[in-house]
Amino acid sequence: MVTRKNPIFDTATTLGKIFGFLGVSAICGVLVAGLLVPAAAVSGSAASGSIEFFDTLPAELQVDPPSQSTRILAADGSLIANLYEENRTKVALDQISPFMKNAIIAVEDSRFYEHGGVDTTGILRAVVSTARGNKQGASTITQQYVNNVLNANLAAEGNTADIKLNGVNKGVGDKLREMKLAIALEKEFSKEQILEGYLNIVFFNRDAYGIEAASKFFFSTTAKDLTLPQAALLAGLVNSPSAFDPITNPENAKERRDLVLGLMLNQEKITQADHDAAVATPVEPKVTPSRQGCAYATTAPYFCDYVLHLLLNNPAYGADVKEREQKIFRGGLTITTTLDVNAQNVAQAESDAAAGANPDNWGASIVSVQPNTGKILNMAQNTSFLPTEGKFNQTQNFNVDKLDKDGNDLNGLGGFQPGSTMKPFTFAEWLNEGKSMNTNVNAATRTYPQNFPWKNTCPEPTVGWYDARIPGSFDLQNSDDGYYRNMTVLYGLQNSINTATFASAAQVDLCGIQKIVDAVGIHGGLPVGDNFNPPVKMTTLANLIGSTQTAPLTMASAFATFANDGKYCEPIAITSVSDQTGAQLPAQATSCRDAVKPEVARGVAYAMQKVLDEGSGSLIKPRLSTKTNFPVAAKTGTNDTNGSTWVVGYTTGVATAAWFGDPLGDQLRPGRNLTVNGEFYKAIDGYMIAGPMFSKYMAQVAPAYGTNAFTAPPTNMVNGTPARTTPSTQATAPATAPATEPSAPPTPNPAPSNTEKKN
Template sequence: MAASKSPFFDTATTLGKIVAFFGVSALCGVLAAGLLVPAAAAAGTAASGSIQFFDQLPSELQRGALAEPSSIYASDGSLIATLYEENRQPVTLDQISPNMIDAMLAIEDDRYYEHGGVDLQGIFSAVVSNVTSDRTRGASTITQQYVNNVIIDTNLQEGGEVVFSGQKTIGDKLREVKLAIAVEKELSKDEILEGYFNIVPFSGKTFGVQAASKYFFNVEAKDLSIAQAALLAGVVNGPTYYSPELNPERSLARRNLVLDAMLDKGRITQEEHDAAVATPMELNLTPVPNNCVGAVQAPYFCDYIEHLVLNDPAYGAEREDREKLLYRGGLSITTTLNPTLQNAAQAAINETANPDTTDAEIGHSMVSVEPGTGKILVMAQNTRYTPELAPGNSVQNFNVDVYQDGDPTKYLNGLGGFQPGSTYKPFTVAAWLDSGKTLNATLNGNKRTYPAGTRWNASCYGGAYVSTEPWTPINYGDTNYRTTTVLEGLAQSFNTITLAEARELDLCKFQEMAFAAGVHNGKGADGEREMLSVDPPSTFGGGGDASPLSMATGFATFAAEGLMCEPRALVSVKTSDGEELPVPEQSCSQVMRKEVAQGVNMATQRVMTAGSGINLQVGVPIAGKTGTNDFRSQTWFMGYSTGLSTASWIGNWKANNTSMSDKLIGGRIYPEIDGSLIAGPSWKNFIQRVPGQYGANPFANPPANVVGQAPAPPRPSAPAPNRDNRGNNGNNGNNQNND
């Protein structure tokens, strides 16, 4: 809080100026007694008291590391975002234009190289000038200003009280004086001047001469002209008051005052002075976008990285320590993001569900991981990353869990996922194969009702799960109830075949296999990851909400033949001085027998050649699975090759059980909603933009004991008269009715 102002000491009045003169003279007397002639302590009690008071002041300046922006980079070294509380780019003195040094010394401290930190001659000159003229002139040396800025910076970092110039007491000023003298004994003049140029504020969050040069003129500090240097030197006295951006006329007048001082002190010639005065300001404002809102690319991935660092005790014991390191520590963070794939995914998303042509509640996202490594290569979505409340804006990440590993102290800023629908069925097939059964086993997929009291094998429920209500599962379109193979049942996404599998399995088995593969409850908050719920509908609906990243990881486990790799985003984290900080290591484990994963891959490839993905083929070996929940509010396409696993999700993120059938999506309304109609084509759009940018080797065939003996084909029958032979349901053979 600013001290109250007494009219008696108001330096705007003649009496005030005289009082100020004697006050400063007294201060100088203390300095002279305490510093210049220590022996004066014996001359009298007043001098002795002054010296004692002065001696009790701190004599060592505590200097912390200056705040520097942290940078997040993609895998190719391109910038993702810059995070900072203070935009500062430290430079050495030889990287600063001599024009800048001359301008600053001329206006702030022309005797800098002559005094020892405190300029008594300057103090008396300032007092005389202030008493005898209408101009206010300061007397703080550059060393004192450096000390003052260091104290402010330290207090800001440590949460201490910050005292600005207009609030200082005599004691504050004496402390500043003593510290200035101490600094002069510790550091060379050039070291102090370099420190000063790097710490002083120039505008808002712009600190230091290099950042100011880049911000105001988009030039390096070493290349500042006389006119540019004079402008910046003038700004230091009042970054807001003399701001060339906010107060250009005032700033120009101040610049010319600095040029006058440079001429008066002999630092420039008359010709240089006149040319600089005649030069317009010619600002070239070049702000450094701050934090993920100003990300150059992939703002939601940036947000994910931000939360990973803030959640990890490897970067500080307490969250405030981690925040200080991330926003002030000058970290260089290299990530797994692939910009080529990221840009392709974002373009596909924008073409499918651009926020300008899509209802605000409709979200669309894609996330890709690399099988066998867990590297996150893509994380994109259709909303604008901004906290401003408007349709199409959101800072929440559609791709990730609410909490990291279910730990409520580690917020990830995610929505926590959505019902996976039929994309979950491959895990039931995995459990089927793991139990020793085959893909070509035939099952009765006729429609039936499971009455209340039906018992299902469930080891994690004490042996059995008992249905509490009658239940009649239906296939998409309420059609295609027939006996067929497990392989065909997945390719055509028949719910009744999946339920027939579950009747012969332990319900807990497929949830355990999905969990081991990386799929979990994205909204868990019990301190650890949780499996999705165990009940019969979960065999083809997931039994809860899974995040797109979780689903992409699960399908990457299939692609890597059962090798599950934890999602990985951080490659390296380095401090400003090059020290390597720890990052989570690649963590992979074989969670599924290879032949089981190979069998699932055979079935999901059949989805692409004879099922709901038939129109989504891209000319390379691809496997996939579509998914739609019962409410038509959440749709998916899981597309994967041997080198890339991608979850493409589109759904109602604001009202989970509200259908999208009457919503505007990319400027159109879809009368029919399922994963093969929107999420799938968007994935195809993405993949077709990046041919050859990901691994797509042929999938290995499963062994014969996993495939099993194919059933004999049915005997042909005579076609019925007037029958539409375009497909099972008159839909041009696309089988869109079986998502």
């Protein structure tokens, strides 16, 4: 055999050094108790010292399972992505072609079944050959296996500096240790176990470790289905993966393959006819490129990346990130997730279609959860995770927080201003305090001065005001002057009237709104100081109409509470994790809690059905509503610059957040006077682009999860003083929903910047 040329996975011997150390007498077979004795044993103290040295060498090899690829799977078991440092899939010996077993033995160790780990006959033959100027190795398959295991153990520890490279930095002592361990290994394991281990660990190229990965990479087949010429080529490749690569060096590969076939014929492993037919077969690799990582996911790369970050942040997988990476990228884990491939495909298609060619890099995303489990069903956005020319390239996730609650990175953008999708929480507190949704409020009120008597039982102070009498300040605004009048709280929500929301908030405890918002899991998507998932302070008046950046996943999960009769379920992405032995590792379990009263959740669902039936959501095209399709509730939302637009809604089985807007930098780009997908918009609102994304997606996905009727709220929650239909003296109300979503007012002063909201 020729000395291996790959510096790490090469398995040939360094016979020149050993020959100088051992001498002829030992090579001729001096064996003591089954162990090779160094040549210096032939005389005096030198012999004694060498024997003592040999005796001190370890005789036990720690054979851990080899590094294997980790698989991330969708809920149906289909592959999302592979993660690995070494592309390897372990297979049992009976799942490897007999051609492969015979070929590797023929070329690497023809006396494999005859020796006890070290082949003295092979050593003697190699010495003679080397003395004649033809350097030849003599490592048995067992010795090669030992060498690979030792190096794999070092690599698993991250100790690559100590890896011993055959023919490069392996000393005589290293070689003797290898021999002793090989002899010990043969006493502990059967030949079949050693051969199986060897074929699963051996290096074929940087994209293929082990025979299964090599079979797929070079021939797009399995180890079990390798043909004779394929097996012979792969067996020959082990000696020098670069020199005999059939892709880059097909002539060398054929010559080496035919050599292996000749050895198989000489050793009576194949017939002359088999040999001749195989030799006549051209070398024609059918390469399946090896791809690892979420950038090469078959679907949902951002969901894949989110799952990976959840694992890297979990101390159950190691004391630090380095240990967790070793576990994930070398551990051969099977990670089953909550992803619904069909829902993902639909969400991806609708997200991509929202902006079309998108030269201006507007963002679009859709994320859904299952209300009664918290399972994340999809996570899509209209960007390319893998850098692609002509695409909107983005590695950050539009749908999730920047950090988790402990400050660990989630690779999220951190969310967007939710606008009027925050209004249902003020409405929920109105109902929670026993008030009827058909009670009138004075939506003509636009001034809320600094000394306004807000009810606030929280320790946090009330922040902000609306008062044009104060220099630099302004009054509360709607986008349409026809809505400064008396109206019911229900009418105000379904048409997203800012002044109605404030008039409602003025009659409830702001701290009650805060408690509901906290209970349904709403938090800021960007860290504030040491608070990595800061609360959205509802005592800051601007937050009543959505000024704090919040992730779409957070909003979908919050609205899912209303679909789930008031129970909030934390979003989860991972249902099970098992290692290569089948042992279960920590995953995520459904975790739900009572968040709002069931009757309040039912009241909110009643109201948000009307948003789609006859309110601001009725303008969405194609139409989606309880009247026209199936029971569905939703709320539109738009921020002050029109640069962040939403529809968040739900059926009894799916809750979804659809978002369209500016994901770049500080997200200050106004969504006005722009052309998207060939259509000009004077100003984009929630129903215009996010709305169709939501309606098209839900029409295709929601029926699979159940579209039952929502439970009706108590009669006294609905009944109350009917809305006045006569306009106020300030303005005339339109007969139908406003042509554009009602505008949120400028932010009260003082308050966070960039907080004027629209619905």
